[in-house]
Amino acid sequence: MKLSRSLLVSLVFVAIALAAVLWLYPSLPPQVPVHWNLQGAPDGYRSRPWGAAMPVLIMAGLSFLLWLLPGISPRGFELSSFSSVYALLMLAVQAALLVILLAGLVASAGYAVSMWKVTSLSLGALLMVLGNFMGKLRKNFFIGIRTPWTLSSDAVWERTHRAGGWMFVATGALVMLAVAFGGPRWLTFALVLLMAAACVLYSLLVYRHIERR
Structure with a gap:
């Protein structure tokens, strides 16, 4: 486009x-x-x-x-x-x-x-869309998983965004399922925070692995 x-x-x-x-x-x-x-x-x-x-x-x-x-x-x-x-x-x-x-x-x-349902479903759908295209992003300062380790290395950026894409899609699907099956409202925020922490930690682990190699 x-x-x-x-x-x-x-x-x-x-x-x-x-x-x-x-x-x-x-x-x-x-x-x-x-x-x-x-x-x-x-x-x-x-x-x-x-x-x-x-x-x-x-x-x-x-x-x-x-x-x-x-x-x-x-x-x-x-x-x-x-x-x-x-x-x-x-x-x-x-x-x-x-x-x-x-x-x-x-x-x-x-x-x-129901603002909670609209917000959660919109967020879940957005995460799934973002996740599907995450692997096509290249290193930049504005969009993507921007940590000190992804911005310092093209290899770390690529590997983090390939894995992060799966995390985004899975989290989005879980958020939408939680809404559909009447899960607790805090679960949406917990899932998103867990995903964010996992992406940051994964980028650090990949960076340390590449540096040692």
Whole structure:
């Protein structure tokens, strides 16, 4: 996917967010929930203008990053060698956030929406998409498993991202299964934290193995 085409898709996401805000704005309360706790109850609020504007601003910010990051990557860490994968993963992140943000607006407007389920399912799906393309990422400062050891070695980067891709896919599947079978809500966060720790530890172990060899 060319960057110009992906930027167009990204701007469509911004337009969808704007259309949803214009449609739901009259139904929003004076204080719009912008954060929900593990029990699914809102615990953070913004005034209606700012609460309604947040989805549009976040989508616009992600579109700006999609355009900006390739141009500011340092020499030796360019995104151009995997620009199609970079664009696809950035759009996947934007799409997942769009679903979560719009669900929050719909819930704030008085419709019955389980924010925990929407967030967990979106996160699980996103992890699976990221995992499927993780092995195609090349060393860079903006996207991927960026630890001191992956950034110091091409070999460590490649091996960590091949293994990390499987970890991401497995974690995403487990998160979605946990939601489908009514698992405890803390399990999603536990699985993601465990995956993150495993990726970091694996990169260290691979680095030490390569250095000794």
